[in-house]
Amino acid sequence: xxxxLLNQWEGSISTNHFPNHIGVVIDDIxxxxxxxxxxxxxxSMNAIGIAHxxxxxxxxxxxxxxxxxxxxxxxxxxxxxxxxxxxxxxNRINAVATVVSRTKSLCVVEVDVFDESNTLTxxxxxxxxxxxxxxx
Numbered sequence: 003x004x005x006x007l008l009n010q011w012e013g014s015i016s017t018n019h020f021p022n023h024i025g026v027v028i029d030d031i032x033x034x035x036x037x038x039x040x041x042x043x044x045x046s047m048n049a050i051g052i053a054h055x056x057x058x059x060x061x062x063x064x065x066x067x068x069x070x071x072x073x074x075x076x077x078x079x080x081x082x083x084x085x086x087x088x089x090x091x092x093n094r095i096n097a098v099a100t101v102v103s104r105t106k107s108l109c110v111v112e113v114d115v116f117d118e119s120n121t122l123t124x125x126x127x128x129x130x131x132x133x134x135x136x137x138x
Contacts (some may be wrong), residue, residue: 078133095115
């Protein structure tokens with residue numbers, strides 16, 4: 003199903019301008035999950051030389067959003083709780099998002115962000131509101 007969902011959302015992914023601008027890549031979309039990454043570049047860093055927190059948050063939000071869309075419907079972010087546990091070290095950060103609840107109008111997704119040494123650096127819970135007219 004992953005290839006089908008990636009193809010289904012290809013237009014959305016390619017026109018999602020801000021995540022694309024910072025380099026978010028959607029690696030996988032399944033019915034109840036998604037994976038994404040960002041290769042860090044000098045523009046991704048904050049004043050002390052580590053990945054800017056906004057990069058981590060945007061990666062997590064984008065990955066979680068496509069996990070919510072695994073059912074074929076469109077969602078927008080309604081609310082988020084995001085924790086910065088450790089600094090992201092290395093050249094790549096990865097996100098793994100898992101749907102924990104989906105109703106007719108809401109989807110709750112948990113997401114973990116890891117640095118390239120697979121250390122958990124960020125954790126979040128994102129709530130999405132369904133804007134599609136189509137029933138699931």
